Amino acid sequence: MKFDVFTLFPEVLAPYLQASIMQRARERELLEVNLHNIRDWTTDKHHVTDDTPYGGGGGMVMKPEPIFAAVEGVLGAPPSCPVILLTPQGETLTQKKAKSLAENDHLALIAGRYEGVDERVRQHLVTEEISIGDYVLTGGELPALVLMDTLTRLIPGVLGDPLAAEKDSHATGLLEHPHYTRPAEFQGWGVPEILRSGHHARIARWRREQALRRTWQRRPEMLEELDLSEEDRAFLGNLEGARGG
Numbered sequence: 001m002k003f004d005v006f007t008l009f010p011e012v013l014a015p016y017l018q019a020s021i022m023q024r025a026r027e028r029e030l031l032e033v034n035l036h037n038i039r040d041w042t043t044d045k046h047h048v049t050d051d052t053p054y055g056g057g058g059g060m061v062m063k064p065e066p067i068f069a070a071v072e073g074v075l076g077a078p079p080s081c082p083v084i085l086l087t088p089q090g091e092t093l094t095q096k097k098a099k100s101l102a103e104n105d106h107l108a109l110i111a112g113r114y115e116g117v118d119e120r121v122r123q124h125l126v127t128e129e130i131s132i133g134d135y136v137l138t139g140g141e142l143p144a145l146v147l148m149d150t151l152t153r154l155i156p157g158v159l160g161d162p163l164a165a166e167k168d169s170h171a172t173g174l175l176e177h178p179h180y181t182r183p184a185e186f187q188g189w190g191v192p193e194i195l196r197s198g199h200h201a202r203i204a205r206w207r208r209e210q211a212l213r214r215t216w217q218r219r220p221e222m223l224e225e226l227d228l229s230e231e232d233r234a235f236l237g238n239l240e241g242a243r244g245g
Helices: 010-017 020-027 064-075 095-101 119-124 141-152 200-218 220-225 230-244
Strands: 002-007 032-037 083-092 106-111 128-131
Touching: 002 010, 002 064, 002 141, 010 020, 010 032, 010 141, 020 032, 020 141, 032 064, 064 106, 064 119, 083 095, 083 141, 095 141, 106 141, 128 141, 200 220, 200 230
Parallel strands: 002 032, 002 106, 083 106, 083 128
Antiparallel strands: none
């Protein structure tokens, strides 16, 4: 998968891309990330990329000329792949949305700054807008990293366990079950005996029930969209009964 990222601060993204899973994916040529400094496409000696908003008001707005020049200079006109603007106004990133975006083998990301980008960028260059949550950050660099990290995990061969991404929280529609590792006892707290039993079917059911319990406790609205088995429904019914009692 290939990303072209357009930003005013490429140095913010570079360290994260050089670590952990994303670096290994790049080394194995499963992932390609190209960082482009929008300032390189300015034409004035001061490399100005923002200006005051028409109509007045505080803050500065990113100018359309360098953004268009950067994206079209790298990707052509029209761009050869989807162009995503990271913005609080965008569609919220979910695991379902990530799977949809991961069907593309090439994406361009624009990291906004200041009060945002000139509206003509949204209307005539961007194909999609993505938000990572209902809050405001200083710029789009962190959301760009979040999006790339999320999509990288979905690239076949990136994770050591080929089924790992399918087991993550939200990937199954449930929050993930609890995890334990050695030591078996720590400060008087033990590991559930069933996980040490070696009985794979019982362990699988325990994990399913713990995932159901955790989702019921923390994100009950997620259960409404799931196709639950009779066994699942009975387990949740017992939880409801215990709470009601």
